[in-house]
Amino acid sequence: MLTVRFCTAKRFSGKRFEALGGYREDWMATLADVARHAGVAASTVSYVLSGKRSVSEETRERVARSIELLGYQPHAGARALASAKSNVLALVMPLRQDLYVPVMMDIAIAVTTTARRFGYDVLLLTNDEGPEGIRRVATTARADAVILTDVGMQDERIAMVRQTGVDAVLIGVPADSAGLDCVDLDFAQAGRLCVEHLAALGHRQVAFVGEAQDTYDRQIGFAERTLGGIREAAARAGVSLIHRPCGGSYEAAAGVLARIFEERPRTSGLIVQNEAVIPPLLSLLRSTGRIVPEDVSIVAVCPDPVAEQTSPRLSSVSLPAAELGTRAVDLLMRRMADGGRDEVVLIPPTLTVRGSTGPAPQRSR
Amino acid sequence: MLTVRFCTAKRFSGKRFEALGGYREDWMATLADVARHAGVAASTVSYVLSGKRSVSEETRERVARSIELLGYQPHAGARALASAKSNVLALVMPLRQDLYVPVMMDIAIAVTTTARRFGYDVLLLTNDEGPEGIRRVATTARADAVILTDVGMQDERIAMVRQTGVDAVLIGVPADSAGLDCVDLDFAQAGRLCVEHLAALGHRQVAFVGEAQDTYDRQIGFAERTLGGIREAAARAGVSLIHRPCGGSYEAAAGVLARIFEERPRTSGLIVQNEAVIPPLLSLLRSTGRIVPEDVSIVAVCPDPVAEQTSPRLSSVSLPAAELGTRAVDLLMRRMADGGRDEVVLIPPTLTVRGSTGPAPQRSR
C-alpha cells in the first residue's frame, strides 16, 4: 500500500514559502505538486478531481496515485475563490436557548450529517448576530446558502434573505412564504390528530397546555398552527376546549393545571405541546391523585424519545426533528441545483398510542 | 447618510465576468473597486482594513467612505487563500445525541458567540465522520483550529489532533493531556462537594446514581473523575457509599432506585449526575412515599436551569456549560496567538443549596 507521507494542518508550499527558507517537515502538497509528480498539467488534475472533462483512464489512475501518495487535499479557500462556491451552508439557530432544545439539537445534527453527504460543511450562526449574520455570511461568500430554524410568522431574517438573494430553506413556515422553500411538520394536522384521538375515546372536555405565552406573542408559526388545528377539530368533534399557554417551570405548570381543574373539573383530556412541561405535569397529576390514563388522558406533541421516557409512556404525535433537518438540506440542494420551487413541504404527522390515553372516565365518577 | 447600493449574495465582478457579458444588478464590490473609487492602491485598502501598516488619517477616511458607499465585504475565500488563515474554528460534537443535550447546546452557543467576538465563525462537525473529519477540516484549511467536546480518557480524536498538529482545545480531560490545552469543570471536586454537603447534614448512607454504564465503559473523563472525588470524600467523611450507573429511562431509574433501597434501606442521601434521570427519580421517590428532603436528600451535578425546574428545586453543583464554551474559545485564541501553554483549566465547582437537601432523618424512623 502507498502511504501518506506528509499531512499536516499547516500548509507550507509555493514560491513565497521556498523563498522564505525552504524545507519543513510539515508540508502540504498542492495541486501543482500533484501535477508535477504525475507528469501532467495542473488543469488535468483539476479535471480528474471534478470530472468536468473527460480524462483517459490511464492518466486518471496516475493522477489518483500521485494524490494518494502526496496526501493531497485541495485548499478550501482557493477552491471557493476560483469556483465562487464555498461548499458551506449556514444554520441559523433560534433566539432563545430555553425552548425545545432537544429538537434543535436533532435538527443541527441531521443538517450537518446530511450536508456532509452532499459535500457541504455547516456553519453555525446564533441569532445574537441577528439578521446581519445572514448578510455577512452571504456577502463574504463564507456560505452558499442558509437554513433558518425557529421561523416566526413575521420574521425579520426573511427580509434579509430576500434582500441578499441568498438561497435559503426555512424550517417553519412564515406568514408570507412567497419565493421561499419551507419545511415543517403539519402542526395543524398534528393538533387535529390529538383532538380526534381524545374525542374517539369519549373525552368531551379537553385542555390544551400550550407553549409559553411569549411564543404566541412572537407569533411562532408552529404554535399558532397547532392551536388552529386543535380548535378546528374540537369544534368539529363537539369537544369543549380551553387553551392555556404554559411556561416550562414547575410553578407555571402547577398554576396552569390548578386553574384548569378549577375552571372545569370535568376536564379529562390534556394536550401538551411544550415538552419541558411534561415531567412537572405528570408529577403534579400524580401528587393531586389523578391517575393517568384512568382519570386523565394525556397526548403530547413531542419527539418520540421524550414520549418514551416518561411513565406511563405518552401517546404522542411525534415531532420528527431529524427528518426536518434532512429534508431542509435536500430542499436546499435541489434549490441550488435547479432553482427554487418555492415549495412548502408539510410533513404529515402520525400519532402513536402509548400508555397515557384511555377511555374517558364515566360521568358517575 | 450614504447608502449601500449593491449588496447581494452572488458575487459578480472582475475581468472574467466583464468578458462574459457585462452589467448585472447584483454586483459585488471587490477590494480593487474600493481602491479605484478611493483613488488609492489596493494594498492601501488592505492595510486600512487590517491595520498592519500605518495609513494617514486622511486616506483612511476616504477609503472608509468608499467601502461604505460600495457596500464592500471582503471575500472570505480570497482572504483565507492569501493569508493562510480561514478565521473559522471547528466544533466537534459528541458521538451520542442522547446524553446531556442541554449541556452540549449551551456549549455550542457559547462557543459560537464567543468565537464571533474574535472574528471567527464556527463549523459544526458531528462525530459520524470520526477523527477523519478533523483531518479533513484541518488539511483543507477549512478551519484553523478545533474544539473537541465529550472527550474520553482515551480518545481517538486526540491522535488525529497530534498527527495533524492542528491547534485544539478539549472540553474534557483525557488521560494523557501532554501538549494539549483542556478545560473542564473540576468534577472530582464537584463530587467531593456533594459528599461533604450530605455528610455535614448527617447523612451516613449515600448512593451515587451515576451516568449510564456505557459512559463508564467508554471511559469518559468527567464520569470517572466525579466518581473518584465522591469515593475519596466518602472515605474521608466516613460515609458509606454505593455507586449505581443508571441510564436515562424511567425503567432504568426505577430499577436502580428499587435496588438501592433494597440493598440499603437506610440510604438517605442521593447524588445524581445523569440529568435525564432527575425527573423520573423525583417522581419515583414521591410515588414510593419518600419525601424530599425529609426522608431522602438529593444533590445533583447539573446545569442550574435543570436544578431549578424541579419541585423541590435541587441542591446542586452547577455545570457551567456556557462558561466551558467561552473558556475553550479563549484558550484557543491564546494558543493561536502565543502558542499553547499545554494547560488544563479546571473550573472550581460551586454547590448551591436549594430545597432538596436537609438533615438526615433520625435513626428511629
Next chain:
DNA sequence: ACATCCTGTCGAAGCGCTTCGCTCTGAGGA
C-alpha cells in the same frame, strides 16, 4: 551638511485552484 530613520504609499508577486480556449490525434462520415 550628511547619513539615517520614519511614514505613507505603491506595484507586483503570490496564495492554490478552476476554467476557457487551443492544439493535436485518430476515427468516422460524406
Next chain:
DNA sequence: TCCTCAGAGCGAAGCGCTTCGACAGGATGT
C-alpha cells in the same frame, strides 16, 4: 480523399486578497 468531430491534454488567465520590497519625502541625529 477530405472534412469534421469528439477525446485528451496543455497553458494561461483569472478569482480577490495579503504582503513584501521599494521609494519618495520629511523629520531626526550628529
